[in-house]
Amino acid sequence: MTANPKLAPLLLSGPALLVFIGLVIAPLVMTALLSFYDWGQYKGIVAEFTVKNWHEVLVDDYYYEIFGRTLRIALFVTLIAVLIGVPEAYILNRMTPRWRGVFLLVVIGPLLISVVARTLGWALLFGSTGLIGQALLTLGLTREPVDLMFTETGVIIALTHVLVPFMVLAVLAALQRLNSDVENAAMSLGAPAFTVWRRVVLPQIIPGVLSGSVIVFALAASAFATPAIIGGRRLKVAATLAYDEFLNTLNWPLGAAIAMILLVALIAIIVGSNRLIERRYAQVFE
């Protein structure tokens, strides 16, 4: 490309830049403004500056409970994803390329399937007449039929299922950067398999685990379809709460305030932890 090196990047990225200014920045700014507008059941949205939406969301126990539940669910989902996703990635990485190809399709493939279809599967499994309940009853593990629908446990299980492939991917990426000679070197120095894993492999894949955790946490905290289907109206999280304010109560300014809190909190967590990961592991991983 011989074009002027000052003008060329501007011309090349210009169209996308305009689209993003018009369709990302403008709507977000408008939403931020909306969160400071007044609203009443009969008067609707009034363009008058007020902090009452923010005040309500930040003070009312009702909202505290929902934000607390959202955080709790996201943390559990992240924790479980680490506990099962990291070993699974390690196992996948040790398979022969042929088998790895097959099981990657099984483990990562569901990411391509609509989250609604995947969550429907859990709804079918969870109900009082669902497979899990009947299986537990048949095995005599419970006397009453177990119903995981509309429970936090149910939401956590389904969300883990939806998000654990991201963890496997992130860890797998870290594992593939690993030099297998390093493992062999540790083994040749007399370390047993588990020690090799703990002292040599694990420290090197921690950045992968952490970045996978950030992704899973962020997606779990802002998940909508899965908690809406499994949790229903009874078990609201931040995203379903905002949805209800917008499409049922029609209190848009309050919904906007909830959305802004979710956005700011998540971006702070994502950017903060990425910084931390980069700083902590900068020396080891360029």
Next chain:
Amino acid sequence: MSYLALERLTKAYGSVLAVDALDLTVVRGEFISLLGPSGCGKTTTLQMIAGFVEPTSGRAMLDGTDLFGVRPNKRGLGVVFQSYALFPHVTVAENVAFGLEMRGVPRAEREQRVKQTLDLVGLTGMADRYPRRMSGGQQQRVALARALVIQPAILLLDEPLSNLDAKLREEMQTELRTIQRSVGTTTILVTHDQGEAMALSDRIVIMNKGRVEQIARPDEAYARPASAFVANFLGKTNVLSAKVVNEGNRQVVDMAGFRLPVPNRSLSGAVTVTVRPERIAFVDDPAPGVQGRVHTRVFQGTHWLFHIETELGALIVLRQNDGVAVPSEGENVRLAWGENDLLIATSGAM
């Protein structure tokens, strides 16, 4: 008569001068090498000629026209890159035909010229291969054919042989020289390999830190390096501290007691001198020379390489392997050389 003239060509990156006021004239058909260590500005010079880097100041006149006034794609120069830069998604023939297509050469003529050029570089019958499926040497030939087929005003070669293994490199050097002679294209080669530069070029431009150290024929530059840098860069050399003293009515250079006459009368005091390792001889004890002890002796096939500890410091000595017995490690030896083997730089450090 100069064909290409670079006049005070300069490229600055911030305050760093990558190329500092380079002057060079090249005559038609000449093979010139830009030689120097990495970062000396040789590649930047080539890229300015080709038009991939904008010069900060200076001029380049090609056959009477200002080269920098012409867009890079209209300069008509053939470039061979270190990575070959072949188009991986098309065949060898399509690679070579690309430049002709850009010039609107009709298909029939195009095909004929592509075939001719592939024959010239020794790739007969490989027209329909893809670059990825060829060896490094073959890819190199495709790159050369692609640059030559447009009958370039100048052929620019950017480290073209550095990705080949040693044996192949030597073969390609000979071939490159033969092809260049037969087509007569003016050629500028960028290289960090002094052997390659000396083997191929009519003249060598030795560069260091953006500046020209010397422009000379290869044998000239080797025998009479203009600076310590050139002496060091063109093959191995020994750098010694010595001093010039008066002995009767003549000046001599004193090297730890070993004295040789100095032709240049304007010198005096401490000087630095250089001696090529192949010019140092082993002599018998009573003869004048420098006493030393063999530290290591390495067999190199055609040569023996000695590291010898002397009062002058560690010296390297090369001896032809002509079947005559050579000193072994630990042995005491006496070294000498002639006044014509000696190069005296002014003074100070080298």
Next chain:
Amino acid sequence: MSRNGPLALAFHAIFVVFILAPIVVVCAVAFTPESYLSLPTKGFSLRWFKAIWNYPEFLRAFRDSLWLAALSSTIAIGLAVPAALAIARYRFLGREAITALFLSPLMIPHVVLGIAFLRFFSQIGLSGSFLGLILSHIIVVLPFALRLVLAASYGIDQRIEHAAISLGANSFVTFRRVTLPLIMPGVVSGWVLAFINSFDEVTMTVFIASPSTTTLPVRLFLYIQDNIDPLVSSVSASLILMTAVVMIVLDRLFGLDRLFLGSAKS
């Protein structure tokens, strides 16, 4: 698989069951001959697959989803290719900021995007329109397209383009004959990933879709919120089977891990 011990393989088996269970259950229930939810213990039936044809809203939503995904991912790739070249090639002021902006929809929760677009479109009179859906989906899928094109652009040797220029090609010819073919694997896989993400998007779309203009996942989601019956199972099973076919094709073409790890096969 010799390098994994029996314990590892047992864990792996449980993990795979966990991943597959809900998907298999959806498919199994869809084949029930009963008029209520049950696993087909009394024989298989395709009655609920046939029933989909009696619900034109599902078919219309499916058609709209395909159009939406095709249009938005094509426009997104059209914007992403020049942007990726600018980012990969040039060092300019604000380069990092622009990159962060283009990738930001990956960080912004889709609920927030949905709300922002709902507000924005209602202000400029685009609410419930297909155009609104396309515009919002361009934003959501562009980061996926950009990442893959960017990886492909970083991967090419700029001297190949220099070679074309030295042989007489101008900027446009160089782009069309050399650059574009070289980044093509990234462009194609970027488009595919963008298409899939647009097709599957539900959280943002549920805010801005209208009953007349909606996507299949949103239609399905709203239906499930009201009642879960064998019909949603058969629709979901159809979706799953289609995705499985696409998945296998993609795996053959690009390798799924490459597609998701954000680097194109070169």
